[in-house]
Amino acid sequence: MINPYLTIPQIQTSLKKGDFSCQDLTSFYLDRIKSLDPKIKAFITITPKVALDKAKEIDQKIKDKKLLGKLAGSTMAVKDIYLTKGIETTAASQVLKGYIPQYSSTVYQRLVDEDAILLGKTNTDTFAFGASTENSGFFTTKNPYDTSLIPGGSSGGSAAAQSAGLCTFSLGTDTGGSIRQPSSLCGISGIKPTYSRNSRYGIAAMASSFDCPGAFAHSAKDLSIVTSVMAGNDPHDATSSKEVVPDYSSLLENKNLKGLKIGLPKQYFTGSIDPEVKKNVLKAAKTLEENGAQLVGVSLPSTDLGIAVYYVLMPCEVSSNMARYDGLRFGQSKKDIKDLLSYYLETRGDYMESELKRRIIIGTYFLSAGYFDAYYLKASKVRTIIKKEFQDVLSHVDLLLTPTSPTPAWKIGEKVNDPLKMYLADVYTVCTNVAGLPAIALPTSPSKTNLPIGFQLIGNYFKEADLFSVAHQYQSLTNHHLIHPKL
Amino acid sequence: MNITPIIGLEIHIQLNTKTKAFCSCSTDYFKSPPNTYTCPACLGLPGALPVPNRQIIKKGILFALSVNATIQKETHFDRKNYFYPDLPKGYQISQFYKPLIKDGLVKITVNEQEKEVRIAEAHLEEDAAKSIHQRGHTLVDFNKAGIPLLEIVSEPDIASSKEAKIYAQKIQQLVRYLDISDANIEEGSMRVEPTVNLKIKDNKKTYYTPLVEVKNIASLSAAAAAIDYEIERQTDEFRKTKQEKNPKNKTTRGWDMDTKKTFLQREKEGSADYRYFPEPDIPHFSISDDFIDSLQKTLPELPDAKMARYQKELTLSIYDSSLLVEDKDLALSFEKALGEKPQKDFAKFTANLFLGVIKKHLNETQETIDIKRIKEKDFTYLFSATQNGDISSTVAKDVILEVYKTKKDPQSIIKTKGLSQISDTKELEKLAQQIIKDNPKAVEDCKKNPNSIGFLIGQLMKLSKGSANPQLAQEILKKLLG
Amino acid sequence: MTKPLLSSDKIDHVAKLARIKLTPQEKKDFSRQISDVLSYMDRLNKVDTENTSPTFQVTTKPLSPQDLRTDKPGKSLTSKDALSTASQTQDDYLLSPQTVKK
Structure with missing residues (x-):
């Protein structure tokens, strides 16, 4: 019996020792998915052949004593908005159902090149539009801690798979909190790096100036290993950063907790926050304080504008990014409609899910004649203010510690008919995206009802190494990340 | 309205x-x-x-x-x-x-x-x-x-x-x-x-x-x-x-x-x-x-500036200048033919060859000019040959077209086609006697009206395939007709 | 009850611009939901941005033309791959509904 929650270094040690082969490991996960996923519903597509072929290739490398990739033996689940050449990619939408991409996303390819093994493609809110996976065009993923609850979203499929021990690590994207919020609700670790740190090429775009590919794992250390492979400039993404990517996993002890200044922004601990969430998040801060860190109360006065800025700019970008989905070059389409306008209206009207339509309509409205200045430009200016507040605060403290979600996971169906309420679930995560800062989400003590609660550390631009280091030390001091759902 | x-x-x-x-x-x-x-x-x-x-x-x-x-x-x-x-x-x-x-x-x-x-x-x-x-x-x-x-x-x-x-x-x-x-x-x-x-x-x-x-x-x-x-x-x-x-x-x-x-x-x-x-x-x-400065330095001379320069430095007419600069490659070919610091007469001569022959040929064939076929030495040779009276300006035009079409050098074209201007008096006298013999009526006319000598000169030019020096031919005909 | 900021006509117009057919139910729901969202967005108007320049890109530094891609052709897809996911094709062309009446 293999422990499904093995970390990347543990797998590599076992492979070296010959405890199991890559094929054994891969088959183990595939079997586990087969038995547990019908309950969790994390996967849209499972790729046993791809997985086993890759595992066989790695086993052969081990046998031939060839150089192994940095992720050799690590199994991965990939959010179904990452394009995977030759493997169906749906964005969890009827729009793309059946689409077999002609090319692969850069970060996915980088992981495969380092011998990561793809197990399958995971569920998400359609095109990543949501915070619960309830907006998936196919089905809702269940929270492994309680299948009557949502796993969070949009990267809920990957988070649930991770939490349920169905993979070594998984990929998500974080546009307004879509990695950190499900991390928090599923009790796992997740990284949203600095905007532009990871290439966006080959990932169905939601909101271009916010989208951040990132990962989930069982530990901050695993996240640091995976991020070192994913990150870096990509000639196919003109906005991807040319900053050098350090080997994050070799820097895990670098940031000394002694004297570390951690800011607690007061706006993140007021309002509609669940008292237990507040208490447990502050408990995490306390742990760091007890180990030498200095907690500093700080203020980010424009925090409550974050949602407004995000929900203006994001739909604008969405409305334009979604224009390519017309069913002509790819995706599902209405046949036998002769009139071009009717063809567009019917194809896009019939295959697009409600949330998709809603955001496109909102964005189109904001951008349409006469509203650009009032909405897009205004929100872009407030974006500057939010960014500046973060920069000011981060010039005084090393990083910020905040809750990730105001509440633990909620019931499936609870907020689905109230988009605004759903949008407000992003309240603690969204400002980081507005500013483009990196953040890592980690579990703290669970609730009395044993539901995961999470917090996030927000760092300065391109200071992922600091985040991994502090997170790793926190996880060395605590065992919240070692709690797993009973399945 | x-x-x-x-x-x-x-x-x-x-x-x-x-x-x-x-x-x-x-x-x-x-x-x-x-x-x-x-x-x-x-x-x-x-x-x-x-x-x-x-x-x-x-x-x-x-x-x-x-x-x-x-x-x-x-x-x-x-x-x-x-x-x-x-x-x-x-x-x-x-x-x-x-x-x-x-x-x-x-x-x-x-x-x-x-x-x-x-x-x-x-x-x-x-x-x-x-x-x-x-x-x-x-x-x-x-x-x-x-x-x-x-x-x-x-x-x-x-x-x-x-x-x-x-x-x-x-x-x-x-x-x-x-x-x-x-x-x-x-x-x-x-x-x-x-x-x-x-x-x-x-x-x-x-x-x-x-x-x-x-x-x-x-x-x-x-x-x-x-x-x-x-x-x-x-x-x-x-x-x-x-x-x-x-x-x-x-x-x-x-x-x-x-x-x-x-x-x-x-x-x-x-x-x-x-x-x-x-x-x-x-x-x-x-x-x-x-x-921007680095690009400014790579900016070629533009048509307006070129036209102004042709008028000022080469003393070409506005009309000729505008025709020459109309197409960049033609202008560059023209400048290649001129070489550095051309004399005004040579510039005028070359402009005539370009506009009178080469451009006409390009228009007829709908081709664009091939700058590789333009050589300064061909033009200087033709210019001095014309100046020396070795060839007529008509011949120079025919030759440059031939040079452009065949890539041969003008010397060999003139030689093989016998286009050198005949300035040898004896040679011309022979041709003139032949013309007088063949055109008795015209000779009679000419005796009555000396101004009608043009016809005989034309006949002589024709007989010499255009290579007779027209001035010398006239002198000799006048002499022979007394 | 919030005052509907988005009339039915406006929704129709925007939906047509976006090339999306809406069901009557969607039209009704969206009208209310989008109005809610719009009222929420109103708080932006209270922010003084007189002397603030907009941020369109958060971390990306302005580029100098020298930093851009060199003009060297790379590999293209074959026409077969390019059209492998197309809804309809004819002789290596993509087939679309008629765009100009002939």
């Missing part, structure tokens, strides 16, 4: 880069099999992103410099959103809020008068795919999708179809000199779209007719014809309806080559709602003065 046409021109030129504007696909689309130069980016596949080509910015700046325009150093791209099967992403990457180029000026000459046409702005954008319309459906080829375009928008400073044509020719000439575009209208690498309306003064009141943008124009003469048609149509329309321009009644009309008429394509709902916003996938720019 006093009618003044108000015409502005939008000119699209395809920039002659090797790769598309935002991806590495080749631009060699013309006559290539369909859909052979595409990639995720120019097909608008999910997740694909644009990566701008540095040459498009360079070429744009060169144009800006050539028309003394303002270069907006903090320029960026915007998305122009609309749906069409030839627009794969559902938006065109273009420039709206901060185009690269603003406020330029082009000087044109109309009826020997200089006139200025202001350029409002010029911006970079990507071309759409090619559509082939068939009964019931449309075929789309994405090879052309993403080819870089520079759209040059003039102010409505143009008042006639003639001015419009001259302005468009001027732009075409400029971009070819700058080597930023082939600017071939027939092949679609240059497109001209006039916007026309009329200012009408009637009973001391002034009216403006609704704006009409004309599309589907495949040549400069078609542009002129479409403008003339619109002037007439709008005049009639105004007489009938008295309708005036308002912000919502601009229309787009197509030019029908067969009927020589424009037809309504679409009525605009106000100004079309393109929902422009800054393209988030492409970083904004910061263009340094150093970069």
Whole structure:
């Protein structure tokens, strides 16, 4: 019996020792998915052949004593908005159902090149539009801690798979909190790096100036290993950063907790926050304080504008990014409609899910004649203010510690008919995206009802190494990340 | 009614880069099999992103410099959103809020008068795919999708179809000199779209007719014809309806080559709602003065400057100068033939050969000049041979054409064809006696009227295949006829 | 009850611009939901941005033209791959509904 929650270094040690082969490991996960996923519903597509072929290739490398990739033996689940050449990619939408991409996303390819093994493609809110996976065009993923609850979203499929021990690590994207919020609700670790740190090429775009590919794992250390492979400039993404990517996993002890200044922004601990969430998040801060860190109360006065800025700019970008989905070059389409306008209206009207339509309509409205200045430009200016507040605060403290979600996971169906309420679930995560800062989400003590609660550390631009280091030390001091759902 | 046409021109030129504007696909689309130069980016596949080509910015700046325009150093791209099967992403990457180029000026000459046409702005954008319309459906080829375009928008400073044509020719000439575009209208690498309306003064009141943008124009003469048609149509329309321009009644009309008429394509709902916003996938720019200076240094001598120099330094006429600079390669070939610091006589001689022979030949054969076939030494040789009286200027013209066509040197052409001028008196006397013998009637005439000697000289020239020195021939004939 | 900021006409117009057919139910729901969202967005108008320049890109530094891609052709897809996911094709062309009446 293999422990499904093995970390990347543990797998590599076992492979070296010959405890199991890559094929054994891969088959183990595939079997586990087969038995547990019908309950969790994390996967849209499972790729046993791809997985086993890759595992066989790695086993052969081990046998031939060839150089192994940095992720050799690590199994991965990939959010179904990452394009995977030759493997169906749906964005969890009827729009793309059946689409077999002609090319692969850069970060996915980088992981495969380092011998990561793809197990399958995971569920998400359609095109990543949501915070619960309830907006998936196919089905809702269940929270492994309680299948009557949502796993969070949009990267809920990957988070649930991770939490349920169905993979070594998984990929998500974080546009307004879509990695950190499900991390928090599923009790796992997740990284949203600095905007532009990871290439966006080959990932169905939601909101271009916010989208951040990132990962989930069982530990901050695993996240640091995976991020070192994913990150870096990509000639196919003109906005991807040319900053050098350090080997994050070799820097895990670098940031000394002694004297570390951690800011607690007061706006993140007021309002509609669940008292237990507040208490447990502050408990995490306390742990760091007890180990030498200095907690500093700080203020980010424009925090409550974050949602407004995000929900203006994001739909604008969405409305334009979604224009390519017309069913002509790819995706599902209405046949036998002769009139071009009717063809567009019917194809896009019939295959697009409600949330998709809603955001496109909102964005189109904001951008349409006469509203650009009032909405897009205004929100872009407030974006500057939010960014500046973060920069000011981060010039005084090393990083910020905040809750990730105001509440633990909620019931499936609870907020689905109230988009605004759903949008407000992003309240603690969204400002980081507005500013483009990196953040890592980690579990703290669970609730009395044993539901995961999470917090996030927000760092300065391109200071992922600091985040991994502090997170790793926190996880060395605590065992919240070692709690797993009973399945 | 006093009618003044108000015409502005939008000119699209395809920039002659090797790769598309935002991806590495080749631009060699013309006559290539369909859909052979595409990639995720120019097909608008999910997740694909644009990566701008540095040459498009360079070429744009060169144009800006050539028309003394303002270069907006903090320029960026915007998305122009609309749906069409030839627009794969559902938006065109273009420039709206901060185009690269603003406020330029082009000087044109109309009826020997200089006139200025202001350029409002010029911006970079990507071309759409090619559509082939068939009964019931449309075929789309994405090879052309993403080819870089520079759209040059003039102010409505143009008042006639003639001015419009001259302005468009001027732009075409400029971009070819700058080597930023082939600017071939027939092949679609240059497109001209006039916007026309009329200012009408009637009973001391002034009216403006609704704006009409004309599309589907495949040549400069078609542009002129479409403008003339619109002037007439709008005049009639105004007489009938008295309708005036308002912000919502601009229309787009197509030019029908067969009927020589424009037809309504679409009525605009106000100004079309393109929902422009800054393209988030492409970083904004910061263009340094150093970069602009370095491009300024590479700027070639432009037609206006060249023309002025030909007139001043080579003392050529305005007319000859303008013909020589019309085509950049012709001008460069001409300058190659002249060599450095040419004498004025030699320049005049060479200009005559270019305009009288070479350009004529090129026009007849529809070829462009091959500069490799132009050698300074051929021209200097012919010039001195003419000066020495070794050959006539007529022969020089024939020889240079032969040199150009066959790549042989002029010496051997003159030799093998026996074109050397006969200045040998004995030789000429022999020919003259033959002529006198063969033309008794003409000889009689000549004795009565010495002015009719021309005929005999002509006969002699003919007999010598043009190689007789005409002056000497006349002297000898006169002598022999007593 | 919030005042509907988005009339039915406006929704129709925007939906047509976006090329999306809406069901009557969607139209009704969206009208209310979008109005809610719009009222929420109103708080932006209370922010003084007189002297603030907009941020369009958060971390990306402005580029100099020298930093851009060199003009060297790379590999393209084959026409077969390019059209492998197309809804309809004919002779290596993509087939679309008629765009210009012929």
